[in-house]
Amino acid sequence: MTIAEELAARNHSITYLTGFESTRERPNIREIYVPGVSLFTMITNTFNTSYFQMFKILLPELHKLCPNLLATQEFQSFHQEGGKFDLVISGLMSLDCFLPYVHTLQVPLVYVFPNMVQGSMDDVAGTPFFHSLGGSMVLSEQFPYSFKCRLIVTFHAEFAKFINVWYSLPKMERECKSRQLCPDGLPSLVELRINSSLFITNSVKTLETPTMPYTPTVVHAGGIHCRPPHPLPQELEEWVSGSGDAGFILFSLGSIVKPSDMPIQYRIVLAKVFGSLNQRVLWKWDEDSVSEVTLPPNVRLEKWLPQQDILGHPQLSLFMTHGGLLSLQEATYHGVPIIGFPLFADQYYNVGRAEGEGWGRLINWEDLSYDLLRNTIIEIINNNKMREEVQRRSVVMRDQPVPPGEWVTYWIEYVIRHRGAVHLRSPAVHMPCPKSLAPTGKKGSNVSECSLTTLAAPSLKGMFVTSGDSEMHKTMDQRCTVAGR
Incomplete structure (x- = not known):
């Protein structure tokens, strides 16, 4: 909401789809409450549920959450209005079923992620991620990392991408199409997902440890909600x-x-x-x-x-x-x-x-x-x-040249002015194999990574045979074929 308020303060008209009901009125912001099931309502007690137990509970349900939101009367009514927009800002987590709708609007897409850029999303952000430097959301160990930690970070990042690209997104797409919520004839969710103009990350760049390289499309907004204190009651x-x-x-x-x-x-x-x-x-x-x-x-x-x-x-x-x-x-x-x-x-x-x-x-x-x-x-x-x-x-x-709110607003308006700012996008998002395992980012490392991916694919496919999900295997075969071109 903070980004929406910053844009509204600059006289932009904002339509805000939210899962949190609010009675507060904000100038230039139209809130549409879309009721749905939060991920956290599936976890009955956070004190007694481990990370991996949460993963086991949530993974089978993730592909249904977004289509359930599309199916609500509130969203369908909004969709039928046929409003015109200059840009769409979307969260990155489990909202991919909205991408066909964004595609039909033919406007730039801006992603917002609630933490630092992670190795599991460098393919979307188009920015290099070095596993020897960057950490993992599932670990508390910090830089400099042990060899064991670097292995875990690498595995977690690549496994998360594997699950998302070859399991969650195809399954979400099939769910949408089976319920006639996503039109046919459009690019896949995997393809639509990488077509973003800006990636807003909730991180303070000057406080990241260690410092990391970023492409121009990654904008840091950490602390955008922070403000001086008001008097207490x-x-x-x-x-x-x-x-x-x-x-x-x-x-x-x-x-x-x-x-x-x-x-x-x-x-x-x-x-x-x-x-x-x-x-x-x-x-x-x-x-x-x-x-x-x-x-x-x-x-x-x-x-x-x-x-x-x-x-x-x-x-x-x-x-x-x-x-x-x-x-x-x-x-x-x-x-x-x-x-x-x-x-x-x-x-x-x-x-x-x-x-x-x-x-x-x-x-x-x-x-x-x-x-x-x-x-x-x-x-x-x-x-x-x-x-x-x-x-x-x-x-x-x-100590920043401008407050985070002004910084983010500038780059969002920049994308609007330059009709998607395609000139800022990294070509890495369109490459078939991720480069995140490369310590130097050199082209030659892609060959070895593709080879490793090809060797690992039969084992990974075998791991999911018991799921009966033949569509996942088909998607995986197609992706491996593309990667081998």
Whole structure:
């Protein structure tokens, strides 16, 4: 929504299709609520579901989510209006079934990705990705990487591309066509997916570790939502100000995790540690009380909190977080050290980066204990080096030629002015074999990679024989034939 608001502020008329219902009216923005099933509603309890369990649950259903949105009355009504647009901005995650609609509009496509460019998407972004430098969303290990980690990063990136190109996208396309939601006679979703003009990534370029090369179509928008703090509500201000020189701690697990799903043993440890501290603790919780736990008097529960206003408060000592990227960007912007308790997706990677960069600590839930948590909190609060490092990063983050919102808006308008800005696009997106395994990016490495892909293909096909998905095998044969030209 932040990008939409930035464009609307420059008098662009925005039609915003969203899965989140809102009653707030914004100038120049028409919101169309498209009800659907969120990926996260399929996970009943994030505390008890591992990354690979999530993958197992979500993979069979991913190809249905997007067609289900196309089939809603809300989208069909919007589609029948036949509106004219200058450009389409779309999320990259599991929304590919909208691409035929974008293709019929004959307008430029801009992708938005909620994290750094990953090796699993260099074929879409058209930018080189070096597995020896870039990490993986499923790992907390940070640069410089061990050989084992580089192997895992490489496998994860190529396996994710394999699953997407040869399984998920063809299956989504068949689902759309079987329900008459996608017209025949158009290029495949795999082909349409690489036809983007801009790739907006939620990353601060000057804070990436290590630095990476990018093509001109990759635009960094990290911190676009960050802002200076506003005054707190009076009652809350009086409470946090009453913490005195000791300060206070903010503990929030974000907007997706349901805190009341937390196992009782974790609640007991947290409450016991909080009660032993000199600091007050502001705890975001989704119920009126923490069941089966007696909270100490220095702890205050709130169902909703103005997070950026709290992070910008001068008496805040520490931010305890789930490790969502937006939260960590806000912590960086306001110069607050963190303790991260990751649960899923990119949170392990995000918190691992903060720890590797020297302004945070990672605690796995299964390792949580009274001594570990209390010692970590005391270490960070008393460690001036960690606060100095995050405050240094805050200065770097803010030191940009223009604010991220203006930067992103400029490049979106640039694409409109130049009718897709085809001259900026990398030819790499049209190459049959990805170059991401090449340490130097030299052409010769493609030959060996194609050979490896060809050798691996029979084994990979055999792995999926039990699925009965012959269409996937056919797609794979076609892709391997093209790659061998």
